[in-house]
Amino acid sequence: MQILVVGGTGWLGGEVVRAALARGHDVATLARGVSGAPPAGVRALTADRDDAADVARALAGVRPDAVVDTSGYTVAGARTTASHLAGVGAYAYVSSLNAYRDWPGSPIRGVDDPVFGEPDDDPADYGPMKAASERVLARALDDRLLVVRSGLIAGPGDPTGRLGWWLRRMARGGPVVVPVDVWDQPVTFVDVRDLSGWMVESVECGRSGAVNATGDVGVTTFGRLLELCRDVVGDDARSPVTWAERDDATLLAAGVQRWVHLPFWVPADEARALWDIDTSSARRAGLPSRPIEETVTDLWAWLRGQPEALDDDAAPAGRTRPGLPDDVEQALLG
Structure with missing residues (x-):
């Protein structure tokens, strides 16, 4: 399987790359090129994700089977990958529990809790940005999108x-x-190795929907x-x-x-x-918790x-x- 890891030279992205290589996949990374190089044997693609023309140049001729997106920090960046990678078979996007509108003031009772999306939400703020990026990708990918609303990552x-x-x-x-x-x-955490390996396995099997990706309360x-x-x-x-x-x-x-x-x-x-976070979605989806x-x-x-x-x-x-x-x-x- 050919897997593109967006942001594959940072901490979580690097773990995803290693997990994908360990499972025998061909791997490429799309990153700005400021966090170092990926491991040997990985094709490194360099672009400013917010620049549509730059992304088009970097992805010219690249046709991955699946994408694991660990580096979504702007809505503009979500739009560029949505437009250039909409044909992939599976796409896992690392969002955040901060996408929920009422948290942390109120508990998260499940993945159907309301997320940011009101007209006065500022897409430059982290939570509204993640929720807006989810919507951009969902419109392009529909049932091929896995939204990984991550909690605290450790390891x-x-x-x-x-x-x-x-x-x-x-x-x-x-x-x-x-x-x-x-x-x-x-308190609850998800180990970076559990999360990264699970996301690779998820795009292998075409898992979709939304998951609260953290450890059990x-x-x-x-x-x-x-x-x-x-x-x-x-x-x-x-x-x-x-x-x-x-x-x-x-x-x-x-x-x-x-x-x-x-x-x-x-x-x-x-x-x-x-x-107080409901993690039943993660448990049903097989996210491990070491x-x-x-x-x-x-x-x-x-x-x-x-x-x-x-x-x-x-x-x-x-x-x-x-x-x-x-x-x-x-x-x-x-």
């Missing part, structure tokens, strides 16, 4: 630094500021995740880790930013809906092999540096 190679920050902070040891209300709070809790990070780091920590529990009011008064300074944390009243212990262990092994990734001052390219600033942490511990 080795993670460029976001969010779960990695917790592991790095455990490695520093000593008292670690943690929210007091999270020990029983569900209840697989772990925020508290268990913190304990797991501490345990996985283990003897690599400079000193024993202890918990410095602070309630939501104290964290907010100290200037702790939701989600950013303590990755995955929002106040308890907001968290109830944030993590144990979170394996994901965290493998991420720590990857971090240990990347000295620059262990640097507390390093920020992922183009992203806000995750983690608690030293001055805020000291004020909370003081």
